[in-house]
Amino acid sequence: MDPFIGTAATALPQPRGLAATWWWxxxxxxxTHPGATSPLGMVSACAYSGAYPTGYGRYAKNTEGVPEEMFDRLQASGFTHFQQSGTGAIRKYYNYVRVTPMVQPLDDLGSSWPLANEVAEPGYYAATLGTGVRCEITVGAKVAVHRYTFPEHSNARVVVDLSCGGLAIELGRTVPLRAHAESLGHGRMQGTVVMEGVPLSVHVEVDSPRWRQMLWYDRRLIDGGTRLDFDSIRPTTLRPxxxxxxxxxxxxxxVEIRLGFSLRGCDQARRNLELECGGNGPAFDRVCAATRERWQDHLGRVRFEGGTPARRRVMTTALYHSLIKPCFADDESPFWPNSGPFAFDVCTMWDIYKTQLPLLSAIAPDRATDLLESLIRVCEEEGNFPIGYRMARGADRFFRQASALAHTALADAHALGRPGLDWNWALVHMVDDLRRMYGEDFFEHGVVHPISHTLDLAFAHHCTAQVARALxxxxxxxxxxRRSRGWVNAFDPATGLLRDSEFYEGGKWNYSFRLLHDMAARIALGGGDTAFVDNLDRFFGFGAPPVLQPGRRPEPAEMAAGYALQRFEGLNNEPDMEAPWAYHYAGRPDRTTQIVHSALTWQFGTGPGGLPGNDDSGGLSAWYVWASLGLFPVAGQNLFLVNAPAFAQGAIRVGDRELVVETSGHVETPIGADGIEHDPPPQYVQAVTFNGRELDATHLSGTEVHRGGRLHIRLGPQPSSWGGRARPPSLSDPRRGSGGTA
Structure with missing residues (x-):
């Protein structure tokens, strides 16, 4: 497992074949960042340079092509808490409570020193600052523990900066609105900063009898002072x-420094620290071991056999990245007084609803239910299901991406019979949410622009209808x-594609191959199987020449020419994640195999540059996990599509059961003398059995997958007739979906 994968600009081998025709x-x-994390935990911690978007690394904010560097070296001014993972297009994010070990005067606080000898493992991060201090960090669910090894010095120090927040890019800084800090004596201090409307409290403990503890302001010590209070802070008046x-x-x-965090005050922050760190005395090794054990448990919920060492490393790291977000802070909501789950860093539903949420539903079902309960409470308190939700008050700026996506996860959870939710109450909010934002126009006209929101809202109506009918x-x-059939208004029958509109990060080709609830009618609208496949083939670049990817600071003409290709963007764009499986609905799962195989081979690799684009809070990594297992979840339809897996055998723990995916005829990827995979040919599905019964259809229900069992996939070097007749289920064609198991 390598947490450094994805932390640097993409550096993958030059693709060949089909993958060479895709344009990103x-x-x-x-x-991503390599910092210490706990599975779906509240707290993370990492070296802080102020770079975009996690606070770690070297890059500036960019929206296209190869990112520009802010710094010519890896560097850090200390170590911060609460980082994003794999997101983009966000100008400021967290990085609160910077801790800096120093042998320099306080005037040098904020300086950046070179970062060397980095080590990253699940729950652990270490590096050496250019000051000569060796720095180690681990985290629990709500705590962080730092351990610093100092050189000999007469006046070493550990500085906690409560004013730090955000990034070093333009308009990227987060300024606290109010703040309080106090020294309690005996190595204990605590404080609260209100950041973006959220009160973040920290309780700090250090065991070092010969050391003094003090508060400081504007890089000056407050000798003898025990309190700092700021009733209102403006960007122009802020002093560290x-x-x-x-x-x-x-x-x-x-020197060990222990920090407990809470969104409900210093007393709860102290209790959180006591719960995870115990009493006084060193706690680093104990917290690190507990978090490592949690990671071993979570990472052990997906297992696989075979594959190259590189594939195994990428697969394990993808699973790790899939389990960092969302953040769960039980009993910590600052917005309502009740106990229970509070989830944030849903960044965003547009990124994670197709792949990551179904993965959590399978391997962490209790947490998936907690997330839905938290989202229902957010809807109750704030008036709508969020598309993106973070540790901040304010309007959901991500509504431009999509509409009503929480409905898919709720529909799947209900179909699976998930306990713990009041479904009648959930239905109330599902229905109400359909009328908000773009939903009002959809309600009145049956169509809305951006046109992709028409598809979102039509599908959300379908998901909600399934819950209503079951109740x-x-x-x-x-x-x-009836309203869910409004998806048809989004398409132009003359082209079989979406109507012209504005689109969020993509064009009409990217959004035209959504896996809708009525794919039979969708394919018929576009002229039938042959016309639909022809459009898909053009989109995926079959027969097209290789293209050149945008470089650093690409010229407008270069970008315009690329967009004019109307080409699959690989796994670099969220709308494209499900498009390869659209072939299943036209009886061509062999095409799905070719595309997925090319993506797994050429768009993921080892090393810091091993991802093709933003990991999207784990959504991209979850895609890799599912694709490697030979499955793809169709969110909101209680459905999984079957494809050729990347490993000879894999298994996924679904609740207290296990689904084993085994193969016969699997051929391992050849490795060249240079240690690189060399353009392995795809392997196609020849036949499938599930629990010993022949499976002619190319799908399993979500209920079947979650019951567990044994899925056997026979592979061969050439396409077969498998999947050509029995298509996945579709609303308007009751004959579709036959061939599955009972």
């Missing part, structure tokens, strides 16, 4: 402030299902 306009960088521990060190002496509200279900 979006930023070619994974935007925080806490400081200082004293002599011998060469190799370690015996027949009239509501009939009305919702």
């Amino acid at each position: 306009p979006k930023p070619q960088v994974g935007n 402030f925080g806490m400081l521990y200082m004293g002599p060190t011998t060469a190799g002496q370690t 015996n509200d027949v009239s509501l279900a009939d009305d919702l299902e």
Whole structure:
């Protein structure tokens, strides 16, 4: 497992074959960070340079091509908490409570020093600052523990900067609105900063008897002062402030600093620290071991056999990245007083609803239910289901991406019989949310622009109708299902594609191959199987010459020529993630195999440049996990599509059961003398059995997958007739979907 994958600009081998025809306009960088994390935990911690978008690394904000560098070296001014993972197009994000070990005067706080000898493992991050201090960090669910090994010095110090927040890019800084800090004596201090309307509290403990503890303001010590209070802070009046521990060190002496966090005040932050770190005394090794054990448990929920060492490393890291977000802070909501789950960093539903949420539903079902409960509470408190939700108050700026996506996860959870949710109450909010934002226009006209929102809203109506029908509200279900047929208004029958409109990060080709609830009618609208496949073939570049990817600072003419290709953007764009599986609905799963195989081979690799684009909060990595297992979840339809897996055998733990995916005829990828995979040919599905029964159809229901069992896939070097007749289920064609198991 390698947490450094995705932390640098894309650096993959030059693709060959089909993958060489794909064009990626979006930023070619994974935007991940190697810092310490806990599975779906509240807290992360990493070296802080102020770079975009996580605070770690070297890159500036960019929207297309190869990212530009802000710095010519890896560097850090300290170590911050709460980082994003793999997102893009966000100008400021977290990086609160910077901790800096120093042997320099306080005036040098904020300076950046070279970063060397980095080590990253699940739950652990370490590096050496250019000051000579060796720095190690681990985290629990709600705590962070830092351990610093100092050189000999008469006046070493550990500085906690409560004023830090955001990024070093233009307009990227986050300024606290209000703040409080106090020294409690005996190595203990605490404080609260209100950032973007959210009160973040921290309780800090250090065991170092010969050291002094003080508060500081504007890089000046407040000798003897025990409190700092700021009732209102403006960007023009902000001066740095925080806490400081200082004293002599011998060469190799370690100092441990423990931080407990809470969104409900300092007392709860202290209790969180006590719960995870125990009483006084060193806690680093204990917290690190507990978090490592949690990671081993979560990463063990997907297993696989075979594959090259590189494939295994990429697969394990993809699973790791899939389990960093969303963040769960149980009993910590600052917006409502009740206990229960509070989830943030849903960044965003547009990124994660197709792949990551179905993965959480399978391998972490309790957490998936907690997420839905939290989203229902957000809808209750704030008036709508969010597309993006973070640790901040304010309008959901991500509504431009899509509409009503939480409905897909809710529909799947209900179809699976997930306990723990009040489904009648959930249905109330699902229905109400359909009328908000663009939903009002859809309700009145049956179509809305951006035209992709028409597809979102039509599908959300279908998802909501399934829940309403299961709850015996027949009239509501009939009305919702009638409105769900409005997807047809988004398409131009003359082209079989979406109508001209504006689109969020893509064009009408990218959005035209959504896996709708009525794919039979969708394909018929476009002229039938042959016409539909022809459009797909053009989109995926079959028979097209190789293209050149945008470089650094691409010229407008270069970008315009690329967009004019109307080409698949690989896995660099969220709307394209499900498009390869559209072939299944036209009886051509062999085409799906070719595309997925090319993507797995050429768009993922080892090393910091091993991702083709933003990891999108784990959505891209979750795609890799599903595709490698030979499955793809169709969100909102309780459905999985079957394809050729990348490993000889894999298994996924679904709740307390396991689905085993085994193959016969699997051929391992050849490795050249240079250690690189050399253009392996795809392997096609010849026949499938599920629990010993022949499976003619190219799908399984979500219920079947979640019951577990044994899926056997026979592979061969040439396409077969498998999947040519029995298509995945479609609303208007009851004959479709035959060939599956009961």
